[in-house]
Amino acid sequence: MVVLEARNLTVDIPTEDGVVHAVRNVSFSIRPGSLFGIAGESGSGKSVMTQAMMGLLPNADIRGEVRFEGRNLIGLPASEMRKLRGGRIGMIFQDPLSSLHPYYTIGSQIAEVLHAHERISPEEARARVIDMLGRVGIPSPADRYDDYPHQFSGGMRQRVMIAMALILKPALIIADEPTTALDVTVQAQIVALLDDMRRDFGTTVILITHDLGLLSSVADDVMVLYAGHRLECGKAANVFRAPAHPYTAGLLRSTPASYKPGSELAPIKGRPPSLLATPVGCVFAPRCTEALPHCATQPPPLRVYSDGVESLCWLEKGAGTTAPVPPRAKATHHAGQIEPVATVENVHLTYQVGSFFGQKRTLDVLKGVDLTIGKGETVGLVGESGCGKSTLARVIAGLTPATAGTVKVLGRDMGALDASQWREMRRQIQVVFQDPFGSLNPRRRVGSIIGDPFRLHGIASGEERKAKVRHLMEIVGLNPEHYNRFPSEFSGGQRQRIGIARALALNPALIICDEPVSALDVSIQAQVLNLLRRLQRELGLTYLFISHDLSVVRHICDRIAVMQGGKIVELATAERLFADPQHPYTRTLLAASKAPPAPTGGKDRVLAETRQVAS
Structure with a gap:
């Protein structure tokens, strides 16, 4: 018995450029x-496929x-x-946030779903909405009914969206990247909530994500898409235990959680193909190391294995395994041996947030922060x-003055600089x-x-500036011949390289990386x-690295x-x-972090059937 079945979708x-397949x-x-x-890189067709099923692509040709x-x-x-x-x-x-209307209250937006599908009184609708808000974990739901979206945190807004999706107790829920922008603890809460809701209401859930660790922890079955093609499908436990397709194996090899800290990652080479042309052979062949x-x-052909895993691949025995990459030696820093680039001492930051009956109200954002960032190290x-991560970064960069305390960069007090000195210091922090x-x-x-x-x-102009820019593009792995292209003509990873090249231009003493990879696919x-x-080794760079992905932080940071x-x-x-x-x-954060299990191999897996499929 199935609740949803797609056949040759x-x-x-x-x-304007042609037909996108x-x-x-x-x-x-x-x-x-x-x-x-449903997993896969950006552009693999995950969201488009579900939108097409829901009738949300009116101009598309759907067969x-x-x-x-x-x-x-x-x-x-x-x-x-x-x-x-x-x-x-x-x-x-x-x-x-963009899915909720900012002008209407949370309760009225959820109640609108009820009124659109049922004949129901406003009083009964309000009662059902309050009950559902309580079920999804919104505290004091009766009091929050009349609040607006901006009065909720990101995790609470996502709970509101889940309440809206569940209010009519549907048979199927499609969750499209519901945890991508959330912290690990909130991610864990949302995933646990979805899991609880499907058990309580018997609802089936389609979870679209590029987070393989998340999928490995909750999914019963998984399908891997690439360039619009289904490359692998099967029980999640079997797929993650022994990926049958080289693409799935490549995604698992790309995640930092699969490596010892400091080792070189093995990303999937190249980039996804253009969807304007239909490939003659395997769509993944240009990037496949086992082609x-x-x-x-x-x-x-479609290979069907004894454990139910299906793979669209010429390899009869499935994907090969890659030997673990040995870790590089990481620099060790001990108190008293660090040459400080930036020093934060007892920094406080307080905002005034209005007044109440004539009394000024304040908000303490930073409450006595002490931190030293040593030359050549990466501090996560x-x-x-x-919690104040980005605010602290802005204080260190000199973009937000501290209310109290001292911030020194290269031994100079950021709070004591005049305009010309501050402009000069801007060269040292990017x-x-x-x-x-x-x-x-x-x-x-x-x-x-x-x-x-x-x-x-x-610093430079004319041909000298152009030569410096081309050199920077070469350093970060961009083609200098693309000097005159626009950002839209680059992939997400290439655009991030552009940002890194811009930060390197003045050879700064400190580079602040604020969630630099959270919006990118694992490869x-x-x-x-x-x-x-590599740039840190070659140029002696110092990083302050902000992230909510603990596997990334563990991999790249010294402290x-x-x-x-x-x-x-x-x-x-x-x-x-x-x-x-x-x-x-700290223990709570680590417990909430999800990493895909290390593949153990499929020695007990045998090829059961080979089918020819439509091209």
Whole structure:
């Protein structure tokens, strides 16, 4: 028995550049009450496929069948699809803030779903909404009913979206990257909530994500998509134990959790193909380390193995294994031996947030922070959203003055600098931002963007500046010939390299990396992390690395500072922090972090069947 079954689903989207073949002949089935995971890099077709099933791509050419409760969703009249959406199929989107209307209260937006599908009084709707808000973990739900989205944290807004999806008790919920922007503790809460809800209501869940650690911890079945093709599918435990397709194995090899700290990561080489053209052979062949001669010219067959795993691949025995990469020696730093680049002493930051009956109200953001960043080391800064990580980074960079305490960079007090001295100090501190696209001006060419530091500080001009920019592009692995391209013409990983090149331009003493890889797929993330470590070795760089991904922090950082409530509650070397955390909050963070299990091999797996599939 299945709740949803797709047969040869194909989605073509017309664009100005041509027809994008977003999904190609994808078939799968989902058991009632299960959690079905869909994984793959950005652009693999995960979201497009589910949007097509839900009738949310009106201009797309959609072929094949998607049967839900016995009805084919493809070609279903719009009026019938509206009844199914929300009523029998709920959706949870990636960004809960943009999915909620800022002008309407939380309660009224959830109640609107009820009124759209049922004849119900306002009083009964309010009661049901309050009950559901309580079920998804919103404290004091009756009091929060009339609050607005901006009054909720990111995790609470995501709980509101789950309540909205569950309010009509649908048979199926599609959760599209519901935890990507959330901290590890909030991620764990949201995933546990989805798991509880499906057990309580019998709801089936489709979870779309590029986080393999997350999928390995909750999914019953998993499907791996690449360039619109289903490359592997099967029980999650079997797929993660022994990936049958080289692409799945490559994704697992790319995650830092699979390596000892400090070792070189092995990302998937190259980048996904253009979806404007249909490949002749295997779509993954140009990036595959195990490709055979005929992979580039002949469509691969579907291999079905004894444990139920299916792989679209020419390899009969499945993906090979890669020997573990030996760890590089990491620099060790001991108190008293560090040459400080930045020193933070008893820093406080207080904001005035208005007044109440004539009394000024204040908010303490930083509460006596002490931190030293030594030359040539990487110090990690971890903690939940709102703990003060980015605020501390802004104080160190001189962008936000501290209320009290001292910040010294290269021995100079940042609070005592005049305008000209501060401008000079700006050369010594650079920032690499989280969003590689949002931090680049889309209307300016890459050469101009990277060359801005030289222009603003009057260091080089004309051909000299152009030569320096081309050299920087070469250092970070970009083609200097792409000097005149715009940011939109680069991939996400390449755009992050542009941001890193811009930060390197003035040879700064300190680079602050604020969530520099959280928006990237695991294979691209591995490339950027390798680049940051290589540049540190070759140029003697010093990093303050902010992240909520503990596996990334463990891999790249020498020391890690854990922040909670505006204070650093624990500071230790990466090895010691993970081996023997001292503070309860640190132990909570580590317990919430999910990493995919290390593949153990499929020695007991045998090939059961080979099928030819449509090209």
